[in-house]
Amino acid sequence: MPINFPKKPGLVIYLTAGDPNLATTRDIALAAIDNGADVIELGVPFSDPLADGPVIQRASERAVAKGTRLADVLGVAKELRKARPQAGLILFSYLNPVVRMGMKAFSAKAAEAGADGVLLTDMIVEEAGEYLDAMHANKLAPVFLAAPTSPDERLKAIAENSQGFVYAISRTGITGTQSHLTGDAGDVVTRLKKFTKLPIAVGFGISNAEHVRAVGEFADAAVVGSAIVQLIEKTAPQDAAAAAGKFVAGLRG
């Protein structure tokens, strides 16, 4: 499984697949990898993304309006795996598109496409039996979210059931950029480290090199999502890959 973070801090880049279109998503992901992203989180657009802020909501809406389906996102994953075998590749989704395809069918197809792991935003560990079975059967890494509000016993279960890395949410709230990181992130990472040796990536609100550097002081990797999705929104499709590459290079300071 090529999920590793050779340079500290590691860099995970989230993209909403199909925004502005599937080919451009692929090109943006390639540019991100070539400019320092260790892992790409390929987001399956969903009509009702309740954990996301306005930026990713709009991206999802655009991608859904273009008819982007889970099957299409798996196609992009396959192309990325072929083109950049060294980068980590995580499929990121809300549950319903996955449930609609069928957990087993989805997992088999994700493995076939070459994904390393899966993150389901609205899947908590207590409900995850069938999901975990499907992940294990297909040698995919289940990545769970850990929140500042999660008590230690939940963090333990989250850490024990995750593979690849654990995604620690930096603060309560929805995705989106902010100017300052709160103290919640350090606390949740410190508590998680009692339970796992897996790398810990911190996300939500991380938008620039300064944030990435700050995260590197207490965690293994930073996840950048809304900031790059916003950049893509503002940039003409033909320029999006170049702009994204430059942005990602800049995150490394």
Next chain:
Amino acid sequence: MVSPAGPVRSAVGRFGVYGGRYVPETLMAALEELEAAYNQAKDDAAFQAELADLLHNYCGRPTPLYFAKRLSEQLGGAKIYLKREDLLHTGAHKINNALGQGLLARRMGKQRIIAETGAGQHGVATATVCALLGMECVVYMGEEDMRRQELNVYRMRLLGAEVRGVSAGSATLKDAISEAMRDWVTNVRTTFYILGSALGAHPYPTMVRDFHRVISKEAKQQLMEQEGKLPTAIVACVGGGSNAIGAFYEFLNDTNVQLIGVEAGGRGPKLGDHAARFAKDGGGIPGVLQGTYSYVLQDDAGQIALTHSVSAGLDYASVGPEHAMLHDSGRATYTSATDDEALKAVVTLARTEGILPALESAHAVAEAIKLAPTMRKTDVLMVNLSGRGDKDMRILSKELHVSGASVEAKG
């Protein structure tokens, strides 16, 4: 019957395979705290006594069970009884649950309340309870629903609530719930989310049902007093399904009592034109929306479908998970009434009994109008009249041309 694609079922908060908890991790601690607090309150005599006292003296319970003689005679079949939840304070059954959850929030020491609302009845009930208990109140409402139900928006503001319009998606109930959940995820440490139907993640479907159980508890006793027997059938409209589960619950073990839920048939059977989650070939398939596993109107890629109903309160793409179980087991049956049938039912009830039902409740009345003539004179049909129609006057005046004795559709 059940989709083999369903996620794995834990034992917690399940109705058959439905229900569960499918939420962002940030909310889990809050849901566990809520569940523990609710379980304690449920068994606390002082909590139950205060709730019962307010339901009686503030809300007006028990609500009457009214024999609709003229309607029954006109339809020529079963004796029709109306359970008058429309006579409750704030005009709908919603106050039962808003009050229960409001008292629970106070008990948990939460001072900030959020809620979502479709037709506005739950928002009004929540704003009322917050005023009563001296709490801060924010209500999320789709902008389309704000237009359709502007009287209720005004009522909420008058009661001191902040109404926040939601423009995302279809700007209706589903989008208001998403926005309320975003608020809750952000302010989870200080905020109590008073969810308005028997929906969402555990423990909400159970808790909301428990607060509405009083409807069937009273009805059962009233029917025994007035008819000396249980009803042949009970009819209730089903949006999220809170009034229906409240009206059904105490009769679940009385297997001779038919339970009939009525969904919004909207403009017709095409996906996007209705909210009939249980309709055959209607696009309702088990899936996960907003925290629970239940029937969801969706396309074949798992994107949630838009819905339509003339009544803002039935306009939801999913349905309470307990109804999904009752549907699959056959214990309850689910049918639908179209916009036109509901509008006609408003007029029929108004002109036979002098009662203006909410457009939501009119869907149940429409089913009774179809069903009663097929039944025997000795049969008893109870309709849960979940709310009153004051809030719908603007829609009715837009949809119906009334002149003296004649009423015509305008469309």
